[in-house]
Amino acid sequence: MESNVLLETRNIIKDFPGVRALDKVSFCLNEGEVLGLVGENGAGKSTLMKIFSGAYPAGSYQGEIYLKGNRCAFKSPKDSQSAGIAIIYQELNLIPKMSAAENIFLGREPVIGKTGLIKEEELFRQTQDLLDTLDISVSADEMIENLSIGKQQMVEIAKAVSCRAKILILDEPTSALTEQEIRSLFKMIKSLGARGVSMIYISHKLDEIFEITNRVSVLRDGRTVGGKETSRMSRQELVALMVGRNIEDMYPKEKVSIGKTALEVKDFFVDHPFLTGEKVVRNVNFQVRSGEVLGIYGLMGSGRSELLNAIFGSFSADSSGEVYLEGKHVRINSPHQAIEEGIGLVTEDRKLFGLVLGMEVGENISLSCLEDISWYQVINKQKEDELIERYTRSLKIKTAGSKAIVNNLSGGNQQKVVIAKWLATNPRVLLLDEPTRGVDVAAKVEIYQLMNKLAKEGVAIVMVSSDLPEVLSMSDRLLIMHEGQAIKELDKEEATQEKVMFYATGGKE
Amino acid sequence: MSSGKKIFQSELIKKYGNLIGLITLIILTAFLTKGTFITPRNLINVLRQTSVNGILAVGMTLVILIGGIDLSVGSVVALTGIFAALFQPLGTVPAIVLTVLIGAVIGGWNGFFVTKFKIPPFIITLGMMTIARGLALVFSGGQAISGLNEKFILISESYISPTVFFSVLAFLTLIAAICFLRKMKNGQFKEGFKISPISAINAFFMLAALTLISWLVIFRGLPMGAAIFFVIAMIGIYVLRRMRFGRYVYAVGGNEEAARLSGINVKLIKFLVFTIMGVLAAVAGIVLTARLNSGVPTSGVMFELDAIASVVIGGTSLSGGHGSIGGSIIGAFIIGTLNNGMQLLNIDSFYQEIVKGAIIIGAVLLDRKK
Structure with missing residues (x-):
């Protein structure tokens, strides 16, 4: 077994001011496998990937990385690339106004001697050969901006292959893809596997993890908490590994008397900001009463922030549906109107x-x-x-x-x-989007106490949070979103971390 | 304690760097011109020469505060000057009102394209710079238009008499005293009346400037152009410091997205700022036309750059959100002193341009170092 370990980390520790993002992460990727990497938002997946990519250079963290048993230190993205690691990010890194060929060979163009003059014909021929062998139906001279997101992703993968990548990391690759595009992506993953490329597949969608990966590894609070062959893992088991965080005694939620309905949202749809025809929020209905805290939990891409912003009139794309404030139908097209109607939005990312x-x-x-x-x-x-x-x-x-x-x-x-x-x-209705992210513990508790005080004064609160214990403890009711839909509503009494994560990752009864 | 002192010192340089620069420049010019520069007659000249650029710099401060730029002001000065001359037969007051309206339309046009079509201010005002210059040549037939009303020329050529000047000054002092007494009555100074070192220095410089101007006024009176500039600057300072609109200008320039999410109508603010710039360009055009005693289609060339330079030397950040009209006034006087001083020294105008450019770059470099 030891011989076919391709990439291994030992005791990686990465600190940010005030937080330990990675706490002794030990992790390994075997040759030829597709490894699923799962964890809540903020579990440390992205941080770990940035260490592999060289975005966090060697020296800015503790611990060791071994590639085929040899210790290595990536000082820059270039080091990591030449070691054969390629990452396909959620936001693709292609230049829209250039052709597929120019993108794939960017910085490595075939040139005539040392003149710097590009051999155009050879560039396009090489690219077309590559795209054809990978069975990607894209023409080498096609401009990137004319390709669908799915096709663009294929071009990125082709680029990785042409760089002789041995390890391909896919970070939430399906978040902007259609069902059909997901199918062809999976076909591509399988054919790359057959070519001996090892892959790390990061996703919140457990269905995909079960379908495409051979093995799965779980990160929680910056630690590797477990992992085994996907075939021997059940959905419940995986969810339990992802959550299972201790609910500390720092949530001073107080019972307050709950009044009349303050905010009601009916048949709410929100368009995708740049994919026409796609929706980021689909048919969401909910209501909050004065004095009540409604928690909304959803993983990345579930549409929770988009929902809040659309209600507040600040989302960049169109939305449809009805909003009622204390029974009165209101139309909100701008934050200014929302404020006049008595809605406040504490936005994400201060x-x-x-x-x-x-x-x-x-x-x-x-x-x-x-x-x-x-x-x-x-x-x-x-x-x-x-x-x-x-x-x-x-x-x-x-x-x-x-x-x-x-x-x-x-x-x-x-x-x-x-x-x-x-x-x-x-405000009569206060929308909170990740109100305690990047906030120290003492300030967190103060914010919770403030929420209690506001609830007592009769303010209706909607809180979106990625922090499961927080959202479970501070809410009276919980709405769980997955892929733009509010798929489940749970009362405080029936909600557990496992249940919430089960639904948030697309689980169905 | 010493680190506190150091912070205070760097704070001082940051706040008063450009003022210290202006004072140094004045002393230097006075020496080089063997005192000619600081004769009352010449200083009044400096005031008159600075007023057009100063009026533009007030508007440009707003534009740059929202993270924009307006390259069209020089051409708009020429175009509105032509219109002011053409409108003379209608009477002096209608001519002024119509000209200002045209300035507002041109500024509003710039603002409309910036907000509605999201065209970068640099591009749309670059286009307007050429269009306005062309229109000025078309409407004037390429010739200077003379024969202005006697009354109109007074806009630049008359002086505010010492009596009027000191009456206004006394009136303003009275209002300030009443405000102060009312605050005291409301118990705002219960914990004792404290003067921070910064406001003490501010008060000192204000008093010094006032004394200097009073001396000039006793000598000859305040040139009307300079009076218009000072009034506009004071209104501008009040708007930025005490009015909602001013606060929103800083917010839009500081973080447009946060401003929008705070319920501010960002587009309206931007539109209004460009419109105000247009109005002020028209006012500058009127003052210049009165001074030249004719509408000149080729006037105002490079005025936009002097205005931008004044604002930048005055410490306003080109990326928006930070700066003040007070700084721009100082910047305008630095440019004015340079122009006047080099003329007195008979420095070839070719070299004048080089020196001005070098000073602009130097001022920005100093600003970076902070």
Whole structure:
């Protein structure tokens, strides 16, 4: 057995400020196999792949990597590529305005001597031969932007093959593919396997894992928690390995009396932002009552953030369906309208969407409610200062003062500033998208306590979270999304980590 | 303690770097010109020469704050100047109103293309630069249009008398005092009245500038063009610091996506900023036309670059979200001092361009170092 191990890691440790992303990961890939790699969002899969790809260079982590028994250190993506590792990312890395041939041979074009002049004919001939042997029906001179996502992916795979990749890593390869394209991808995986290419297949879709992989390995909280031959693994067993995290005593969920329906969403559909005809949210129905916390759990690509943004009027693609606020039918086309109707959205990724990082703490807090504290256009400074003071104090935002630049605050305090901004608009419905991501434990607990307080005041809360224990503990009810659909609703009492993960990975009763 | 002092020092350089630069430049020019530069007559000249660029720099500050750029302002100055001259028979006030309206339409046109069709400001205003220049030549037949109303010329050629100037000053001081007293009554200074070192330095420089201007005013009066520039700059400062629109300008420039998600109508803000730029270009066109005593289709060449240079030297970030009109005013006076000083020294205009370019690059380099 020892002889056919191709890639092996021993005790890989990778730290980020405040978090340990990988904690002594030991992992191996055998020659010629398709290994499934599964785990929750944030389990460490991407981090591990970035170590293999050289994106995190040797030295930025501890532990050892062995390729065919030889220790190696990838200092750059180039090192990893020349060692025969290729990664197909979710977002494809092709240049849209170039042909398939130019993309495949980018940086390795056949040239005349040392002149740098490209032998065009040879380039296209070599590419066409390659595409034909791999049975990919793409013409070498076709422009990438004219190809479907599935075809583009095939071009990426052809590129990997032409680079003589021995190990191919596929990161959520089917997330943007149609059923038919998935079929041809699987055919391709099998034929590459026959050519002796070993593959790591990362996916949240367990059906695919069971169909295509020989062996499966599970990551949880930065650790390898188990793995064996796929054929000897049951779905329940796999789900149990993926979750099974301890629910610590840090969720101070309080019972509050639940009132009338505050928000109701009916027959909600959201278009895919760039694939015409495709939907990212399909026929979602739900309601939240005042004082209630509705948790929405879904893995990457389940459409949970898209759903929240579409309700808030901030999603880039069209949506259809009806939204009722306290029984009244409302039409929301912009965040401004949503705010006027009493909806707030604490967005995912505070640095990109939540804060104006170069502005002061106070200016960020008052940004969404300036209309309430202005006389026509003129901001009432005194009212603004009072408002800022009130929220800084009640949310315990640690800052050098309201004039401090928000970029200089810690992650937890930045998140509190985002929440303060939304509380200042006095929302009746508060949508929270990953409210505690990248936040330290103490600040997390404070955010939970704040959720309790808001619920007591009668605010209806919808929380999207990838953190299973969090979403289980803090919600009164749980909606589970998979591939754009709300496939299951569970009460707090009946929800367990295993059950939730079972449905979130596409399991059916 | 010493590190605190160091932070304070670097804060000082950051905040007052361009002001220190201006003062150094003034002293240097005064020496090189053997005092000619700081005679009241010449300083009044500097004020007059700076006012057109200063008005443009105020608008350009807004445009650059939202992460945009407007290359068309020089041509728009020429075009609106031609219109101001052509509208003379209608009377001075209608001519001014119509010209300003045309400026608003041109600016709005730029803003419309930027927001509706998502065309980069650089491209659309580059196009407008050529279009406006062409239109200026078409409407004027390539000739300067003279024969302006006597009253119209006063826009540039008259002076605000010391009496009026000091009355206005006294009135403003009175208002400030009333505001201060009301704040005190509301108990805002319960914990004692504290002056931060920064606001003390600010107050000092403001007072120094005011003293200098008062001296010039006693000598001759305040040139009308400069008065228009100062009023526009003060309104601009107030809008950016105290009004919602100003706050939204910073937010849109700082993080457009976060601004949109905070309920700000990003497109409207951008559209308005370009429209305001158009209006200010028209005002500059009117002042310039009055000063030249004719509408000149080839005037205003490279004015956009002087305005951009003033804004950049003034410390406004070209990527948007950070900066102030106060900085741009200082930038405008640096450019004005350079132009005037080199003229006094009889430096060949070819070399003037080289020196100006070098100073712009130097200012940005210094800004990077912070």
